[in-house]
Amino acid sequence: MAMDRHDKEKEMASVLLSALYADVISPSQIRDGFVMLLESADDLAVDILDAVDILALFVARAVVDEILPPAFVTRAKKTIPESSKGFQVLQTAEKSYLSAPHHAELVERRWGGSTHITVEEVKKKIADLLREYVENGDAFEACRCIRGLGVSFFHHEVVKRALVLAMEIQSAEPLILKLLKEAHEEGLISSSQMVKGIARLAESLDDLALDIPSAKTLFQSIVPKAISEGWLDPSFMKSSGEGVQMQAEDKKLRRYKEEVVIIIHEYFLSDDIPELIQSLEDLGMPEFNPVFLKKLITLAMDRKNREKEMASVLLSALHIEIFSTDDIVNGFVMLLESAEDTALDILDASNELALFLARAVIDDVLAPLNLEEIGSKLPPNCSGSETVRMARSMIAARHAGERILRCWGGGTGWAVEDAKDKILKLLEEYVSGGVVNEACQCIRDIGMPFFNHEVVKKALVMAMEKKNDTMLDLLQACFDEGLITINQMTKGFTRIRDGLDDLALDIPNAREKFSFYVQYAQEKGWILPSFGSSAADVSLTNANST
Known part of the structure; x- marks a missing residue:
């Protein structure tokens, strides 16, 4: 009925569904009802103009309001015929609404919405009303303010912020617990929102402990009180496992997490x-390298574009210096496994995680095949799998490299591309009769020591192309000055080795020249003897295969 009426009625229908959810209508009934709507979409389209778009918006709104799980769209697609209007509804909901930047806010406002404020503004209002409550102790007024926000799907934020405040001002703990109990008894904050808020708090305890040293101890004392007073479901301890996990977590890992947050x-x-x-x-x-990657990107996602750009540049440097590809893959798997929790705190988390993944591929930190490996380690219908799919789409788009490098406004990431041009120009100038000292100074002026493997790679390729081994003199000078480290030399030689098949198409004797360069570098101490033997093996294998 709402579909055939004005936006006011559509908004009222969505709000009513949220109110009825769990208390009157079970989650399975909500799901079955939407499936019935999808199955009858062809009939609805006969009577209602734009039925596909309207129903898609109802589906998206249900996901945003947390009365349908995000996986509903993916699962429903498997049961609805592709030729039906119902399938079009699901595609529209996914592509036009749920995949859009800031989609939660946009969907909430589409029909006038119960709130016209941003997520950040809501968080500020919650913080203000809680502090005011601590000062005056008026639980009735605090509940009225919470209700007035009109964001029942976001009440988990009230729970989390209230308990953080109780930890910050320990004398206020009895007041905070009283408020949460009353809010639950009134039906203002549902059981699921209570559980979600406390689970989010448990997840952030490591970071919180940096500001509130006793946070973990306080949390362990609050949870039993909440269960005994009846406003937290006893199953929380079993289902989340946070309490047990927190006690059993290895001390070494806890210390590592605390240290790396400071380092980041x-x-x-x-x-x-x-x-x-x-x-x-x-x-x-x-x-614990994968743990560092998870912390780095999680912290960057909650900050501005500058920090996101810095995080991506840092990943490139870490991959070159101390992180293996397995470390990077496992770190992203950990991130994507907790993507749904991250999305509770960070607007548009899925899209930003996809950008980090795509950027890692563009920066050669990950190979495209690594995305398949990451996807294979995730449950098929989780939001993390959707994020991997989104990253693949970004990479496959036209001019993807340039767009992804500039995804956070360029900054240092775009400087990486700019550095490639500068390196090429300085090497061309050097090979045309330049001076070693000047070339070294130009490399130093670029100011990106973690990217000096590009100098090695381009110098060796140019030496092959121009049949000019004076490039070896430049590399020797860079090595002697400590300008290019063994790690950077090794990375540069490795990149040449990995691309020999393609290089040989343009330079027929590329393999022979490379073997000579490896032997020369080994004798000069630029790279380890073990690399020499492995490179020779690769060269021989490739030669035999041709």
């Missing part, structure tokens, strides 16, 4: 990559 914050302030790498090496816990 310092990096965001200083933009000093060598200092960060040194700090990680000093920690001496390479087995």
Whole structure:
């Protein structure tokens, strides 16, 4: 009935569904009702103009209001015929609404909405009303303000912020617990929102402990009180496992998490990559490299484009210096496994995670095949799998490289592309009769030591193309000055080795020249002897295969 009426009635229908959810209509009944609507979409389209778009918006709104799970769209597609209007509804909901930037806010406002404020504004209002409540102790007024926000789907934020405030001002804990109990008894904050809020708080305890050292102890004391007072479902301890996990978590890992949060914050302030790498090496816990990646990107996602750009540039440097590809893959898997929780705190988290994945491929931190590996380690219908699919689409688009490099406004990431041009020009000038010292100074002026493997790669390719081995003199000078490290030399030689098949199409004797360069570099100490033997093996194998 609402579909055939004005926006006011459509909005009222959505709000009513949220109110009836769980208390009157079960989640399975909501799901079955929407499936019945989808199955009858062809008939609805006969009587209602734009029935496909309207029903798609109802589906999207149900997902945003958390009365349908995000996986509903994917699962329903498997049961609805592709030729039907119902399938078109699901496609429209997914592509036009749920995949759009800031989609939650846009969907909420489409029919006038119950709220005309942004997520950040809602968070500020919640923080203000809680602080006012702590000052005056008027629970009735606080509940009225919470109700007045009109964002029942976001009440988990009230729960989380209230408990954080109780930890910050410990004398206010009894007042906070009283408010949450009353809000639950009135039906203002549902059981599912209570559980979600406390689960989010449990997830952020490591970061919170940096500001509130006793946060974990306080959390462990609050949860039993909440269960005994009846406003937290006893199944929380079993279903989330947070309490048990928190107690059993290895002390070494806890210390590592605390240390790397500080290291990452310092990096965001200083933009000093060598200092960060040194700090990680000093920690001496390479087995936790995937944890670092998860922390880095999670913290960057909650900040401005500058920090997101810095995080991507840092990943390139870490991959070159101390992180293996497996570390990067496992770190992204950990991130994507917790994508649904991340989305509770960070607007448009799925799209930003997809950008980080795509950027890693463009920066050669990951190979396209690694995306398949990451996807294979995730449940097929989870939001993380959708994020991987989104990243693949971004990479496959025309002019993807340039767009993805500039996805956060360019900054240092675009400087990487600019650095490639500068490196090419300085090498061309050097080979045309330039001076070694000047070339070294130009490399130093670029100011990207983590990217010097590009100098090695381009110098060797140019030496092959122009049959001019004076490039080796430049590389020797760079090595002697400590301008190009063994790690950077090795990375450069590895990139040449990995691309020999393609290179041989333009330079027929590329394999022979490369074998000579490897032997020369080994004798000069630029690369390790073990690389020499492996490169020779590859060269021989490739030669035999041709």
